[in-house]
Amino acid sequence: MPGRVTADLDGVPETALWTLYHRAAEAVRPDTVLADPRAVQLVSEIAFPFRERMGAARPWLAQALALRALGFDGVVRAFLDDCPDGTVVALGEGLETQFWRVDNGRAQWVTVDLHGPLALRRRLLPHGERQRVVVCDARDSQWMAGIDPSRGVLVTAQGLLMYLEAAQVTRLIAACAGAFPGGTMVFDTVSRRFSARTRAHAKGPGGHRLPPMPWGMDAADRDHLRDAHPAISEVSEVPLPAGRGVLGYLAPRAAVVPLLRTDRPLITRLRFGAAPVSLTGQP
Ligand SMILES: C[S@@+](CC[C@H](N)C(=O)[O-])C[C@H]1O[C@@H](n2cnc3c(N)ncnc32)[C@H](O)[C@@H]1O
Secondary structure, eight states, rough: TOOOOOOOOHHHHHHHHHHHHHHHHHHTTTOSSSSHHHHHHHHHEOOOHHHHHHOOOOOOHHHHHHHHHHHHHHHHHHHHHTTEEEEEEEOOOOOOOHHHHHSSSSOOEEEEEEEEEEEHHHHHOOTTEEEEEEEEEETTHHHTTOOOGOOOOOESSSSSSSOOOOHHHHHHHHHHHHSSTTTTEEEEOOOOHHHHHHHHEEEEOGGOOOOOOOOOOOGGGGGGGGGGGGGEEEEOOOOOOOSHHHHHHHHGGGGSTTTTTTSEEEEEEEEOOOOOOTTTSSO
């Protein structure tokens, strides 16, 4: 189709198209759990062989990724209720259209990702005055420059941390805890078993082979996240919202379903103490 923008991504950056494709497939349903017309429009504007490269979007997977996005939306909305002029920093934001789902008309929004997805994002999405796009590796704390912590900061990492090594995740969490006193961080993880499957190059959900995900975490590992930095004052699970059908019924209840209790994707929220804490634990 003329006028469409070619997406020339592969490897981990290409996964920004995979998640967008599934969110849009969910959003076109009349009974969708995630209203997201901008995602639908975006897919129609990108010249990329979605179906050939990623297969048909399976409805269960589309709903699962939409419920994950909805879980993040809930955390962002709660943050903006508390800190309406705060800053949301979306690490590895790719082609996520969350800003247009949750914006309150006052928040600052910082999108951080690698060059490829952000070049596409800049061409296709209109970024207003309160939005900033920062080309930076999330592991490099340069993206923190210019972020005002005084009105509240929420760092989100949706679909990102599984692509990092465990030590890099710990360093990133520690850097956020140190830089944003009183702030919040929310991210999702895959299980240790799922991570091992991707490292063995097994096909992932929907039959598509996702890039290796070096870092996996089980629910039992969650409390160890506190060890990353003394300023981490709270670690909690964000349950998925309810959706449609069996998957939608189980989503918010997964923590108590024996087979799903340990081996499942998780969303975790960290809160950072208000006062800066030195790494020795002394105030
Ligand atoms: C699975 S996609 C998720 C995109 C978006 N957050 C979503 O949920 O649709 C992973 C994203 O993380 C980005 N990414 C991967 N490694 C990164 C890194 N080291 N620094 C910044 N972004 C990274 C990729 O370019 C891609 O946009």
